[in-house]
Amino acid sequence: MGEPVNREKPLRVGIIGCGKIVAQYLESFRRLQDVQLTAVADIDMERANAVAAEWNDGGAGEGGVRAVGVEELLAAPDVDLVLNLTIPAAHAEVALAAIAAGKAVYGEKPLAATTAEARRVLDAAREAGVVVGCAPDTVLGTGIQTARKAIDDGLIGAPVAATATMVTPGHERWHPNPDFYYLPGGGPLLDMGPYYVTALVTLLGPVVSVIGAASHTRAERVIGSGPREGERIPVEIDTHVTGVLVHESGVLSTLVMSFDAVATHSSNIEVHGPQGTLAVPDPNHFDGETRLFRLGGSEWETLPVSAGYVGSGRGYGIADLASTPEGQEPRAGGLLAFHALDVMESLLDSAHSGKSVAVTSRAERPSAVPLTSQEG
Incomplete structure (x- = not known):
């Protein structure tokens, strides 16, 4: 069974999916004290490497961010939450893999391509004891x-x-x-x-x-x-x-x-x-x-x-999740997304x-x- 999100320290985040939307999350993560980006992954390693290089060149984050394969990110001990930025058709598959690895998960919208898939995600998270969040956090x-x-x-x-x-x-x-x-x-x-x-x-x-x-x-x-x-x-x-x-x-x-x-x-x-x-x-x-x-x-x-959160951007829902008391549903939570x-x-x-x-x-x-x- 997975562990609840550790809210005693910055929430360590790994990103799966390094497409166009990732830039907006990176911009927010550079400003958020409750979120620490540790790793990025994509089926196209060239894209993952480019995102890691952009982050590290910007001087954000102690120790920098590493580009890894998807399986390595899911197994990483320094990833508390997986940010799922894949295409909608893959949202459920990636979320379920993250949950199976004991990770909390926050996805781009929609939560899944269908309610049947989304229900599987929420059921798996409940059984594993991990938190699910989802955009939009606008x-x-x-x-x-x-x-x-x-x-x-x-x-x-x-x-x-x-x-x-x-x-x-x-x-x-x-x-x-x-x-x-x-x-x-x-x-x-x-x-x-x-x-x-x-x-x-x-x-x-x-x-x-x-x-x-x-x-x-x-x-x-x-x-x-x-x-x-x-x-x-x-x-x-x-x-x-x-x-x-x-x-x-x-x-x-x-x-x-x-x-x-x-x-x-x-x-x-x-x-x-x-x-x-x-x-x-x-x-x-x-x-x-x-x-x-x-x-x-x-x-x-x-x-x-x-x-509201002043000067906010994509990813503030993750910071809000990190500060949500254990046992409470995040404002940008899986139930609302479902x-x-x-x-x-x-x-x-x-x-x-x-x-x-x-x-x-x-x-x-x-x-x-x-x-x-x-x-x-």
């Missing part, structure tokens, strides 16, 4: 947390409805290897939806049912940049998904996630109540302005930053069946983050 930043505090302080009254909108022509325009976005486990809902669904649950509480619709408009996409520019790739998922989430509180959230549209004037998220409306910043970012239009008011006002995945999978099930679908999982609304600096 909800811990000052943007979403300031909006949450405004709701909790009653500035709009009891929320009655929300909208969440994300539209883009598609990631193949800028990503040099966008194939996974258009395979099972990808798409606008499973790629970008975790930010929005996790933010809605953080703001408004868990979801009990959904009804959705979806479309699959093109059979292939054309890569727009990098060495594969002009190459055509297949599309195997829905590229426009919309629906309504019914929260346990009774709030109705309308969700639009699209890789088919060009732009929108809509706020990323709006929350409506009888006393006002909140315009919530982009849940893919950690900061941003929260704006309020009060009942009887004449214009939007920007609320002062009042909650619930978000369940909501999204249920929405796709509803879109394909034409019927409302009950969401059977539950996740407690995570505790609020006071205005806090995590930097050392």
